[in-house]
Amino acid sequence: MSITDSQALNTHFAISNHVEFKTNPGGLTIAEITNDHAVATVALQGGHVMTFRPREQDPVIWLSNAARFELGKSIRGGVPICWPWFGPHTTDRNKPTHGFARTVLWKVLEIKTLDDGETQIALELINTPATQAQWSYPSQLQIIITVGMELRIELITRNTGQETFSIGEALHTYFHVSDVSRIQIQGLEDCHYLDKVDNSQHKQQAGPVTIHSEVDRVYLNTRANCLIEDPGLNRRIRIAKQGSQSTVVWNPWIEKATQMGDFGDPGYLEMVCVETANALDNVVTVKPGETHRLEAVISVESL
Numbered sequence: 372m373s374i375t376d377s378q379a380l381n382t383h384f385a386i387s388n389h390v391e392f393k394t395n396p397g398g399l400t401i402a403e404i405t406n407d408h409a410v411a412t413v414a415l416q417g418g419h420v421m422t423f424r425p426r427e428q429d430p431v432i433w434l435s436n437a438a439r440f441e442l443g444k445s446i447r448g449g450v451p452i453c454w455p456w457f458g459p460h461t462t463d464r465n466k467p468t469h470g471f472a473r474t475v476l477w478k479v480l481e482i483k484t485l486d487d488g489e490t491q492i493a494l495e496l497i498n499t500p501a502t503q504a505q506w507s508y509p510s511q512l513q514i515i516i517t518v519g520m521e522l523r524i525e526l527i528t529r530n531t532g533q534e535t536f537s538i539g540e541a542l543h544t545y546f547h548v549s550d551v552s553r554i555q556i557q558g559l560e561d562c563h564y565l566d567k568v569d570n571s572q573h574k575q576q577a578g579p580v581t582i583h584s585e586v587d588r589v590y591l592n593t594r595a596n597c598l599i600e601d602p603g604l605n606r607r608i609r610i611a612k613q614g615s616q617s618t619v620v621w622n623p624w625i626e627k628a629t630q631m632g633d634f635g636d637p638g639y640l641e642m643v644c645v646e647t648a649n650a651l652d653n654v655v656t657v658k659p660g661e662t663h664r665l666e667a668v669i670s671v672e673s674l
């Protein structure tokens with residue numbers, strides 16, 4: 372079967388009333404997940420969670436209303452997977468920012484309903500000559516996405532070759548907020564960060580993170596969970612992470628968002644990226660035969 376043929380995918384993997392594949396006008400194949408706890412969508416391109424909304428809640432994940440759904444282009448919003456490097460490639464600026472995992476096809480390994488009614492979908496990046504031209508190390512990259520009251524995302528890297536390699540990575544999660552200038556991000560107090568909007572200077576965080584202009588920061592050596600406190604939606608989003616030593620906080624603010632052209636209106640005001648990552652000094656070394664797992668569990672609490 373063709374790995375993007377929705378009809379064939381539905382024959383093999385659909386679960387009646389819970390999971391159905393559809394192909395959108397841009398040619399992307401998308402799994403629509405609905406269960407007693409939540410609704411979500413996942414694109415096979417990029418292994419990309421596009422939306423997630425627990426029942427009775429506003430969307431937790433932000434998807435731009437001007438997002439482009441095109442083959443080979445990253446979707447603005449959701450949870451792009453940055454891998455096997457984060458940000459620009461360190462030696463070859465011709466290679467795509469944030470790696471190639473977010474723009475290539477992934478195949479479905481398994482879809483199942485768990486005992487408590489959660490839906491779990493496992494995908495694997497398809498290695499091709501095009502991906503191997505960018506990353507020559509034999510490796511296997513899988514993602515396990517569990518949709519329930521919480522959204523759990525596990526990104527699993529296996530070194531299937533004979534040589535040690537290092538990866539940078541991120542679950543580049545766009546969160547939906549009522550008004551980014553009114554939120555507080557807790558959990559990064561006193562952490563050191565690299566400030567990408569101030570000549571990549573190293574700084575130390577004082578108090579919770581608040582956002583009133585462009586913010587692009589890589590917090591280093593932090594395993595802490597983060598909380599996004601959003602008084603406008605009367606809720607707190609909790610991001611609990613494992614296997615991650617960096618947290619990236621990003622909001623492009625109005626000028627950059629306008630230049631990007633796919634942020635929509637008022638776009639930047641309704642989102643913040645809090646990314647579960649291993650970046651810069653925190654890249655991860657994976658030896659032959661080893662497996663590395665990066666995980667984020669995203670949940671919502673009332674204030």
Ligand SMILES: O=P(O)(O)OC[C@H]1O[C@@H](O)[C@H](O)[C@@H](O)[C@@H]1O
Nearest residue numbers: 445468469543567587588619621
């Ligand atoms: O436009 P892209 O490639 O999705 O990247 C968005 C942003 O992603 C963030 O993770 C980076 O820190 C920013 O520097 C970058 O602008």
